[in-house]
Structures are given as C-alpha cells and as structure tokens.
Amino acid sequence: MNDRRARAEATAPRILIVEDEPAIALLLAYNLEAAGFMVERIERGDEAEIRLAEEIPDLLILDWMLPGVSGLEICRRLRAREATKTLPVIMLTARGEEQERVRGLSVGADDYVVKPFSVPELMARVHALLRRASPERIATKLQRGPIELDRETRRVYRNGRELHLGPTEFRLLEHLMERPGRVFSRAQLLDAVWGMSIEIDERTVDVHIGRLRKAISRGRERDPLRTVRGSGYSFDETFERD
CATH class of the missing domain: 1.10.10.10 (Winged helix-like DNA-binding domain superfamily/Winged helix DNA-binding domain)
Known part of the structure; x- marks a missing residue:
C-alpha cells in the first residue's frame, strides 16, 4: 500500500507555491493536495529562485509581492532561462487594476488571479493550464x-x-x-x-x-x-x- 502511494505521489503533477501569507499558502496547499497534486510551499522570492534552479515543478503559483525577490522579477528571469521559459506560471496578487494585470502578463505569466479569489476558480485555472502545458500527463x-x-x-x-x-x-x-x-x-x-x-x-x-x-x-x-x-x-x- 505504501509503495503504491509513493509511486502515485511521485507521478502526480508537482506544484510550487511561492506565497508569503501563511493562511493563503495553507489554503492553496490543502486544496491542491486534496486534488491529488504534490505541493511545496516557499515564502521568500530568493529562496524560490534557489529551489527552481534545483528542480522545476509542473506549475508555479507565484505571489506578486514577496520578500527577497519580487514575483514579477522571478517570472521575468524564468522566461529568460531556456529550462523554464515554458514553465506554467499563475500570478497571485492583491493588485487588481488592469494596468497591473497587463504588467504581470507582459513578463510572461500565463494567468493572473486577484486576491481574494475563489478556490474552485483557481483550481479550474490550474487544471486548464496543466492540460495546455502538459497534455501528455493526462492523455490515455x-x-x-x-x-x-x-x-x-x-x-x-x-x-x-x-x-x-x-x-x-x-x-x-x-x-x-x-x-x-x-x-x-x-x-x-x-x-x-x-x-x-x-x-x-x-x-x-x-x-x-x-x-x-x-x-x-x-x-x-x-x-x-x-x-x-x-x-x-x-x-x-x-x-x-x-
């Protein structure tokens, strides 16, 4: 049983959450894990960059404002690297103005979710983005x-x-x-x-x-x-x- 569970976890899509608000990060992690994803949480932008250099997840949920390095800058750097230029990124932020959304998308974010957000909507966006980015992960x-x-x-x-x-x-x-x-x-x-x-x-x-x-x-x-x-x-x- 443990072996089967370990294999299932190992093949599940991996999602990295970079969010410095513990309550939001915990809410996201709980719902994503319940949906069968492998989840890792990081609070600082500079620590996230180190982790992304070690291992690339299947999808990144990235807060705009982070200590260390901003989410905007992380996204810009990811798109400049060959290994991460196609990594699916959802930008998560309290900034709701149209100009700010355009700015986030212009540096390479694939989607943009404004706090406070609907968990079912965010989950739908995660699934849709993974289907577009890695159809082979769900293909029969x-x-x-x-x-x-x-x-x-x-x-x-x-x-x-x-x-x-x-x-x-x-x-x-x-x-x-x-x-x-x-x-x-x-x-x-x-x-x-x-x-x-x-x-x-x-x-x-x-x-x-x-x-x-x-x-x-x-x-x-x-x-x-x-x-x-x-x-x-x-x-x-x-x-x-x-």
Missing part, C-alpha cells in the same frame, strides 16, 4: 514514433507488435515518453518510478533500462533510449517510425 495514450503506450490497458506496442514489459519497465518508459528529449538523472528516475521512500541503489536504474531496451528493440530496430554520460537517460526526441 502516449505515441512517440512507432511506440504507443496505453495507460488504461497497461499495454505497449511498437509498429503494432505488443511489447511485454514488467510493471517497473512500463512506468520507466511512461515517464521518459512524457518528456522526450529531457535528460533524467538516475536519482530523478528513482524518485519518479520507484518513489522517494524506496531505498534502492541508483545502479538499479541501469539494470531496468537494460531490460527495457531489450524489450522494445529487436534486430536492427533503432533504440529510442539515449544514455547521456554523466547525466542520465532520455527518450530520444528525434525518434521516428522505423
């Missing part, structure tokens, strides 16, 4: 070149041929296919596929990658998995039909 099927992964039936096909994967190899392939081209370290894959609570050596990832490769490629078929020396593994974004 993932298709990358000749490989099709069906989440409902837990089956994988290559050019119509069913591939026989173990449950761990299935989750590993699913995670890599969600973001083709992105390189995941062994530690990140352990977190996402096995769960943070599981004490497993990072070399275990190499073993399962090897098994996955044998299962999805035979003969002279192209291997869609890339090994990036010193960094980790990715699903090749240039992978096309055999």
Whole structure:
C-alpha cells in the first residue's frame, strides 16, 4: 500500500507555491493536495529562485509581492532561462487594476488571479493550464514514433507488435515518453518510478533500462533510449517510425 502511494505521489503533477501569507499558502496547499497534486510551499522570492534552479515543478503559483525577490522579477528571469521559459506560471496578487494585470502578463505569466479569489476558480485555472502545458500527463495514450503506450490497458506496442514489459519497465518508459528529449538523472528516475521512500541503489536504474531496451528493440530496430554520460537517460526526441 505504501509503495503504491509513493509511486502515485511521485507521478502526480508537482506544484510550487511561492506565497508569503501563511493562511493563503495553507489554503492553496490543502486544496491542491486534496486534488491529488504534490505541493511545496516557499515564502521568500530568493529562496524560490534557489529551489527552481534545483528542480522545476509542473506549475508555479507565484505571489506578486514577496520578500527577497519580487514575483514579477522571478517570472521575468524564468522566461529568460531556456529550462523554464515554458514553465506554467499563475500570478497571485492583491493588485487588481488592469494596468497591473497587463504588467504581470507582459513578463510572461500565463494567468493572473486577484486576491481574494475563489478556490474552485483557481483550481479550474490550474487544471486548464496543466492540460495546455502538459497534455501528455493526462492523455490515455502516449505515441512517440512507432511506440504507443496505453495507460488504461497497461499495454505497449511498437509498429503494432505488443511489447511485454514488467510493471517497473512500463512506468520507466511512461515517464521518459512524457518528456522526450529531457535528460533524467538516475536519482530523478528513482524518485519518479520507484518513489522517494524506496531505498534502492541508483545502479538499479541501469539494470531496468537494460531490460527495457531489450524489450522494445529487436534486430536492427533503432533504440529510442539515449544514455547521456554523466547525466542520465532520455527518450530520444528525434525518434521516428522505423
């Protein structure tokens, strides 16, 4: 039961809340966690920048006025970085004037919510933004070149041929296919596929990658998995039909 819960949490969309008003941050976190999201809270803008440099969430809820660094400046810097230029950002602020809303959107915020806000409305905006930004996170099927992964039936096909994967190899392939081209370290894959609570050596990832490769490629078929020396593994974004 704990293992299943850890895996579910590891694959849930991750939301970072940067808000210096504890009551608002707690309200947001409670409702987002109840909806199945993984949530992290930070109160200061400078601390948020450090955290964003360490790990990029699936969505950022960002207060306009923050100690350390303002939310406006954080958003501007995120859009200037290649790794975060498409990160979904909802700006949360007490500023309701049209000019201020335009200013927030002009630095790259995807949406703008004025305090006091309706929690159901904010939740709807979160879901809508995640659907637009990462449709693969909610899609029933993932298709990358000749490989099709069906989440409902837990089956994988290559050019119509069913591939026989173990449950761990299935989750590993699913995670890599969600973001083709992105390189995941062994530690990140352990977190996402096995769960943070599981004490497993990072070399275990190499073993399962090897098994996955044998299962999805035979003969002279192209291997869609890339090994990036010193960094980790990715699903090749240039992978096309055999």
